[in-house]
Amino acid sequence: MRRRRNLILQGPPGTGKTFLARRLAWLELGATDAARVELVQFHPSYSYEDFVQGFRPDAHGQFRLQDGILVNFCQRAGQDPKRPYFLLIDELNRGHVARIFGELLLLLEADKRGPAHAVRLPYSPAGSPPFFVPENVYVIGTMNLADRSLAPLDYALRRRFAFVRLAPGFDEPLRQFLAARHVPSAIIQQLTTRLHQLNQTIADDPDLGPDFCIGHSYFCQPPASPVEAANWLRLILEQEIAPLLTDYWLDQPAKAAQQQKKLLSGLLDG
Template sequence: MNELIFRKKVDKTFLKSNLFTVPKKSEEKLKSALGVTLKKGEEAIKIKLEIENFTFDGRLFIADSESNNALQIGFNKDLHEILAKYFVNSFNFITEELKKSPKVIIPDTIAEYINIVTTDNPKTIRIEKVNDLIQENNTNEFPSYYYTKKDALLDLFMTEEKFDKIHSILKSKKNIILQGSPGVGKTFVAKRLAFSFIGNKDESKVEMIQFHQSYSYEDFIQGYRPTEDGKFLLKEGIFYKFCKKAAEDIENPYFFIIDEINRGNLSKIFGELMMLIESDKRGSDYSISLTYSREDSERFSVPPNLYIIGTMNTADRSLAIVDYALRRRFAFIDIEPAFNTDKFKSFLIEKNIDETFTNFIIKKFKAINSNIEKDPRLGKGYKIGHSYFSSNEKIENFKEWYKEIIETEIEPLILEYWFDEEEKAKEQIENLLMGL
């Protein structure tokens, strides 16, 4: 069985040159597989490259550069032409992008890849296409690199006016919290907002975490952690590292998404960064020394190209009230259930649910949400969201599908809402199932 030596992304080097660089960590593995040794200054070694039913001459060499000792594989024009046909989608895409910018980087999420694997033949390696890493495997169209407002509006049950408003607030405030009841899709909205700012679905520019009651400043910013030898080492937290990453790419927006932001002790987690996240206190002019910083450590700041999006479940009784210090640094935006939108109705019909039953679902949930909103102990923040019904699959038996959602997801929620009024809770559940 052929063994994987390394994996390579099909990028502009495939288009512009007849060689590719071997990942540093795979150099020894490749030389071992080929049964060769090679040092800087030595002549290139002739090798063979197999692809499909073809075999081509290649060469293994170390780049002749004082600053670059990379191991590289060179190949001839004939193989280059085969690769161009083999990866026609990538090559067409790269060619078009290079017309716009010579610095184009192909996102990992849409790129095609090759595996370099061993063979039974001496000094021979094989190139294999990695189909399962292609985002849309069975299409003649290469996935779009771009993600625009139009794409976001297709993904969301939201009006253009509402989307524009959120977009504008996030752009100026830099910190927002999307608040709403269970199932309104707060996290989904957060990621689509981020992608629309970035202009593509580049996950490397989006970091997402979830706060909890034991989450600390040391987890978030930096702190001392025990090592295996019994000592303590200062380690950087996830937000610290992401800020540094964003600062190194200042021309592009980066997004830090905090799910369930009000589950943590916010003043304790943010510490002295409470001031630095303000939109007018970003950048090196407002850099400070952190709590655990040594005297010789560089000062820290939050870069201006970093945006923070928090999500907050308004129906969680266990949560503490967000303190004023944090509240004034974030804009709070309500995300509502979408049962009364035309987009949601169209979505259900597209999923193979007939219009009569679609209207049945909408009517039932508009009614129960009205009851929830009028209840003095619950209110608007407890309304049930639409995402329980946002299936990615076509629905075959939609009545059974609906019944299963009610019994396994909605019923426990309703019993929690009216935990001390069992009869009232049962009545609400029966109303949702009545008429099936």
């Protein structure tokens, strides 16, 4: 992140990408300073006009030139150059990223920051001050690799980011996390064993693969009482994981049913 200033956390759903993005920002800031962190989520109808600048209706229904989230954020960061600022982009690949970013493709590069590389924005009238990305702005994006409807990232954008892959974590750290919250050891053993086995099946499937594995964040909010742990696990497996498997093997209902049975059979009652 410090080397490239632009980082993308990518991985299967439920691997804590947004959670980690926010905490990376807080770690670098040294505080949970909301004024220096901006979160935006891309989606298919999100546009350059929303993100950078464009004509949008005001409170009176009249169209006028308005700065988007990026420009406002960079202006704030430029007024406070000695401290880092973080722009977090959730679900980055759900938007048309090349269209949304526009000339930011150039300005995002670590060696193209600052007023020396400023450009005039397309919507800005003549005489307007040019736009640049301050050196103290960091961008952290998240990408869900399991969404089959999304096209690969534009290569021009891809080479401006560093990529870090997150994987499901059903190992010792999760065990310790749940044990510290008084989840019985037998429940923890069932959870981790079954999810390890399921993820291996998903990873080995030629139509799915590792990008479709189940993440650990489904299980990061255990109940306050240990006696509720068995029902907590059962409900997550029945109501969240099992329906996902139906979607994964939509054209193989027998395989979906088989994996659901293996996941749910013989669960502890308490």
